[in-house]
Each structure stands twice: as structure tokens, then as C-alpha cells.
Amino acid sequence: MLPEGYRRKLLMTTDEPELPGKMEGADIHSDGWTYALNDVELHEGQMTPVYPRGLNVLLARVGGTVYGVSGKCAHMACPLSAGRLEGFTIICSCHDWRFDVRTGRFLDAQELGLAVYATKLESGKLYVNLG
Ligand code: FES
Numbered sequence: 001m002l003p004e005g006y007r008r009k010l011l012m013t014t015d016e017p018e019l020p021g022k023m024e025g026a027d028i029h030s031d032g033w034t035y036a037l038n039d040v041e042l043h044e045g046q047m048t049p050v051y052p053r054g055l056n057v058l059l060a061r062v063g064g065t066v067y068g069v070s071g072k073c074a075h076m077a078c079p080l081s082a083g084r085l086e087g088f089t090i091i092c093s094c095h096d097w098r099f100d101v102r103t104g105r106f107l108d109a110q111e112l113g114l115a116v117y118a119t120k121l122e123s124g125k126l127y128v129n130l131g
Pocket residue numbers: 073074075076077078092093094095096097
């Protein structure tokens with residue numbers, strides 16, 4: 001049995017709802033590219049959650065490149081945006097699982113990982129390809 005405070009924190013973090021994304025026609029392209037964020041809103045070495053089409057995606061900019069991975073941890077679905085970014089490594093705030101932001105791979109067991117989404121910059125806007 002988990003201590004009460006721990007259980008409350010776990011429930012709060014795993015029950016994060018998917019948020020409705022912007023559904024304006026101009027922001028969703030037929031080839032899967034979906035508007036996520038204005039480029040100026042994501043600074044070097046930072047990560048931020050976005051919700052294209054309501055999907056929880058974490059964007060991170062490292063070395064000038066923007067990477068997109070699932071915003072929910074592969075362990076128990078804690079929001080990775082509450083964690084921290086160290087170089088190319090995302091560290092989950094709940095139990096410290098570490099993922100490579102470039103590949104989504106869990107660093108301690110390569111067979112586990114996060115979904116990865118291609119990103120692109122166009123006219124000052126960041127897009128995520130949801131397929
Ligand atoms: S939910 Fe356990 S490490 Fe992320």
C-alpha cells in the first residue's frame with residue numbers, strides 16, 4: 001500500500017486529461033502535419049506540452065532542433081512536461097525514468113519508449129506530424 005501523499009500525487013499526475021487541440025482547418029493538413037506552437041514560444045533547452053488534435057505531445061528544443069515525443073511517460077503515464085530536460089534526456093518527475101528525446105527510447109531498456117513525432121518549422125510555426 002502506498003503512503004497517502006504518494007498515492008494522491010500519483011493519481012493527480014496520471015489522470016491528466018487530453019486537452020482539445022486547435023481544430024481550425026488551416027492548422028491541420030491532409031498529410032498529417034498539425035500546428036502545435038509558435039516557434040518563438042519554445043526556447044533552446046526547454047520543453048513544453050502541446051495538444052495537436054487533442055493528443056498530448058511534448059516538444060523539446062535541443063541544439064536548435066525541435067523534437068516531439070508522447071507527453072505521457074511510458075511507465076505510469078505521468079506528464080513528462082513536469083519532468084526535466086538534461087541535454088537529450090527527459091527525466092520523468094514521478095520515478096525518474098529517463099528517455100532520449102531524439103528516439104523516445106527508455107535509456108535503461110531500449111525495447112521500451114515513447115511515441116516519436118516528426119516536427120517541422122514553417123512560417124514561424126511548429127508543426128507535428130501525427131500521421
Ligand atoms: S511515471 Fe514512473 S517514471 Fe514516469
